[in-house]
Amino acid sequence: TLWFPLGRALNAYSRLQTGLGALHRIEEVLTLPQESDLPDTPAAGALSVRERTGPAAGGSASAPPPPAIEFDHVAFGYAGGETVLKDVSLVVPRGTRTALVGPSGAGKSTLLSLVERFYDVTSGSVRVDGTDVRELPRPVLRHRLGYVEQSAPVLAGTVRDNLALAAPDATDEDMREVLRSVNLENVIMRAPLGLDTQVGEGGVLLSGGERQRLALARTFLAAPPIMLLDEATSNLDARNEVLMRDAIGSVTADRTLLVVAHRLSTVVDSDQIVVLERGEVVAVGRHDELADTSPLYRELAAHQLLIK
Numbered sequence: 408t409l410w411f412p413l414g415r416a417l418n419a420y421s422r423l424q425t426g427l428g429a430l431h432r433i434e435e436v437l438t439l440p441q442e443s444d445l446p447d448t449p450a451a452g453a454l455s456v457r458e459r460t461g462p463a464a465g466g467s468a469s470a471p472p473p474p475a476i477e478f479d480h481v482a483f484g485y486a487g488g489e490t491v492l493k494d495v496s497l498v499v500p501r502g503t504r505t506a507l508v509g510p511s512g513a514g515k516s517t518l519l520s521l522v523e524r525f526y527d528v529t530s531g532s533v534r535v536d537g538t539d540v541r542e543l544p545r546p547v548l549r550h551r552l553g554y555v556e557q558s559a560p561v562l563a564g565t566v567r568d569n570l571a572l573a574a575p576d577a578t579d580e581d582m583r584e585v586l587r588s589v590n591l592e593n594v595i596m597r598a599p600l601g602l603d604t605q606v607g608e609g610g611v612l613l614s615g616g617e618r619q620r621l622a623l624a625r626t627f628l629a630a631p632p633i634m635l636l637d638e639a640t641s642n643l644d645a646r647n648e649v650l651m652r653d654a655i656g657s658v659t660a661d662r663t664l665l666v667v668a669h670r671l672s673t674v675v676d677s678d679q680i681v682v683l684e685r686g687e688v689v690a691v692g693r694h695d696e697l698a699d700t701s702p703l704y705r706e707l708a709a710h711q712l713l714i715k
């Protein structure tokens with residue numbers, strides 16, 4: 408996924424000695440056609456990166472900063488398909504953690520993909536730091552957002568290659584630090600080659616949880632202020648779940664996090680939980696509130712969120 412400037416990514420990418428499977432995966436990620444085909448509005452071209460990467464634009468000293476992410480009456484359907492999201496309005500305040508929960512197919516992952524602008528809304532708007540994402544130049548949007556998807560792509564190549572993809576200038580110490588923060592330092596540094604350990608195809612086989620934590624480390628190195636996370640639904644044993652939760656906690660402290668949550672631990676720790684059902688927001692609140700007021704949330708918590 409495009410959480411780093413494309414040029415850098417391609418540089419790192421071309422340096423890698425990779426297995427074909429991972430190559431295809433990355434290529435697929437880098438060339439998502441629906442994303443690159445979406446035009447920026449004319450206004451987007453007029454905004455420089457500098458103007459848009461500073462503190463939130465548009466507010467006077469006394470005005471509160473705009474929310475990190477705002478969905479404003481968003482409707483969306485995939486081409487040729489039914490409406491997946493219907494009139495979703497939702498505010499994700501800065502520096503807070505919002506969890507999206509709901510039955511399978513409710514539209515949670517789709518909602519995340521609209522922020523990243525893999526697709527454009529059918530109607531309504533998605534705003535990041537107060538600006539419609541269609542008006543933000545892509546490098547700016549990518550600079551603001553980090554997206555860690557469920558099956559996080561780990562490149563065949565070394566740990567160093569994987570991390571350098573996000574931050575080509577990172578030092579070994581930066582890399583060790585970020586691995587420490589996602590609880591991977593012991594796993595990696597215990598290996599004889601350390602950061603030069605091969606991972607991915609033909610290398611050390613990482614577990615699902617370790618792959619996602621490596622992807623998290625990569626995103627963390629890029630240090631985006633807003634993180635979008637699609638939690639893995641499988642491959643996490645209880646220990647990995649705890650490690651993942653701790654990693655997310657340390658990585659996202661002081662950042663805005665919007666997460667598609669499949670685990671009760673993630674949900675309980677959230678500032679705000681949004682319950683989606685068939686493309687609509689049916690409840691918003693904290694865990695205790697929703698446990699009292701939302702029958703669907705209770706059902707999810709009892710079944711889906713507790714069952715791996």
Ligand code: ATP
Pocket residue numbers: 485488491509510511512513514515516517518667
């Ligand atoms: P889950 O918890 O199972 O991941 P979800 O709530 O994240 O589900 P989405 O993945 O957003 O749900 O899917 C919402 C609906 O959109 C589903 O009916 C799904 O089949 C459809 N859908 C998802 N991705 C695409 C796509 N790329 N093209 C067409 N339809 C899609």
